[in-house]
Amino acid sequence: xxxxxxxLPEYRxxxxxxxxxxxxxxxxxxxEVTLQPVRRYGVDAAILFSDxxxxxxxxxxxxxxxxxxxxVVAEPFRSAADLERLRPLTEDDIxxxxxxxxxxxxxxxxxTPLIGFAGAPFxxxxxxxxxxxxxxFGVIKTLMHSDPTxxxxxxxxxxxxxxxxxxxxxxxxxxxLQLFDSWAGSLTRDEYxxxxxxxxxxxxxxxxxLNVPTILFGVGTGELLVDMASCGSSVLGxxxxxxxxxxxxxxxxxxxxxxDPARCLGSADLAVDAAREVLHHAGRDTGHIFNLGHGxxxxxxxxxxxxxxxxxxxxxxxxxx
Ligand code: 1CP
Numbered sequence: 001x002x003x004x005x006x007x008l009p010e011y012r013x014x015x016x017x018x019x020x021x022x023x024x025x026x027x028x029x030x031x032e033v034t035l036q037p038v039r040r041y042g043v044d045a046a047i048l049f050s051d052x053x054x055x056x057x058x059x060x061x062x063x064x065x066x067x068x069x070x071x072v073v074a075e076p077f078r079s080a081a082d083l084e085r086l087r088p089l090t091e092d093d094i095x096x097x098x099x100x101x102x103x104x105x106x107x108x109x110x111x112t113p114l115i116g117f118a119g120a121p122f123x124x125x126x127x128x129x130x131x132x133x134x135x136x137f138g139v140i141k142t143l144m145h146s147d148p149t150x151x152x153x154x155x156x157x158x159x160x161x162x163x164x165x166x167x168x169x170x171x172x173x174x175x176x177l178q179l180f181d182s183w184a185g186s187l188t189r190d191e192y193x194x195x196x197x198x199x200x201x202x203x204x205x206x207x208x209x210l211n212v213p214t215i216l217f218g219v220g221t222g223e224l225l226v227d228m229a230s231c232g233s234s235v236l237g238x239x240x241x242x243x244x245x246x247x248x249x250x251x252x253x254x255x256x257x258x259x260d261p262a263r264c265l266g267s268a269d270l271a272v273d274a275a276r277e278v279l280h281h282a283g284r285d286t287g288h289i290f291n292l293g294h295g296x297x298x299x300x301x302x303x304x305x306x307x308x309x310x311x312x313x314x315x316x317x318x319x320x321x
Contacts, residue, residue, distance in 0.1 A: 052119030116169030186222025
């Protein structure tokens with residue numbers, strides 16, 4: 001359950017008030033934060049405590065994650081000269097992350113898999129180019145249409161770093177990988193096919209020999225599901241905008257999702273009703289991994305999430321438990 005940790009009092013107590021990047025830089029803290037939601041909820045997999053901008057922070061691009069806001073870049077990517085600031089990532093740059101993975105897999109043992117992750121190239125590039133969270137994506141859309149050659153050169157760098165980052169996580173024991181293309185839904189289908197899909201395909205192709213399951217996820221991607229499904233991931237993540245049965249039809253492969261996180265803001269009974277709706281749409285076929293359709297909303301009551309996990313375990317189609 002993505003960002004399940006951030007609604008927990010034990011997370012806030014451990015993490016303090018600084019940038020999340022400080023907590024991620026400390027393997028002892030990062031490993032503990034990764035394990036907290038697993039202990040509390042008994043979910044079937046852990047997701048690494050990291051962020052999609054971590055590899056770009058590690059190679060010195062000058063990105064910070066501002067509490068309550070998200071990733072902010074001091075000098076955003078704007079011209080060919082900025083390519084120089086995106087040198088190749090090395091394993092030495094990310095020893096804090098691999099040390100966290102080492103600790104987590106020991107603690108989890110053989111029963112609970114660790115999901116490693118990275119941002120998909122378009123979503124990561126949107127932060128590097130825009131410089132801060134955006135609703136319009138005006139700077140990156142202007143770049144892709146006005147200077148596609150520079151845009152492609154940027155994507156080449158992002159692909160290379162993303163592959164290095166993900167392969168290192170598997171080398172240290174992650175047993176599945178998720179690519180978050182959270183903002184792909186801001187693109188038209190033509191734009192997705194030209195400016196996002198090829199780079200995502202290249203990342204997934206470069207992971208194929210690792211033989212770990214991969215999950216490709218985006219928000220507001222109902223119109224893109226068929227194209228995303230052809231990128232080469234094992235599983236497609238879907239948010240809550242598309243009914244699960246229709247999402248499965250479009251994906252044509254296993255799916256993960258799709259409970260609306262906002263349905264977890266009321267009572268436990270209301271959230272359980274919402275979870276049952278997802279299970280109903282999932283039907284009895286295998287190939288659905290229950291999850292939220294996006295991250296946990298920070299002020300979600302942990303007891304409500306615990307009730308959702310319980311109803312899925314008790315009433316969902318078993319299979320892998
Ligand atoms: O449970 C966990 O802790 C999982 C770790 C995790 C993951 C999977 C974090 C820690 N970030 C992410 C991925 C991430 N980061 C995505 C993709 C998933 C998604 O769409 O939610 C994105 C888009 C980001 C960028 C980001 N980082 C934002 C979004 C800003 C925007 O554009 O709207 C924010 C707010 C952050 C900060 C962040 N990263 C992670 C946490 C727990 C937080 C928030 C709280 C904090 O600062 O402690």
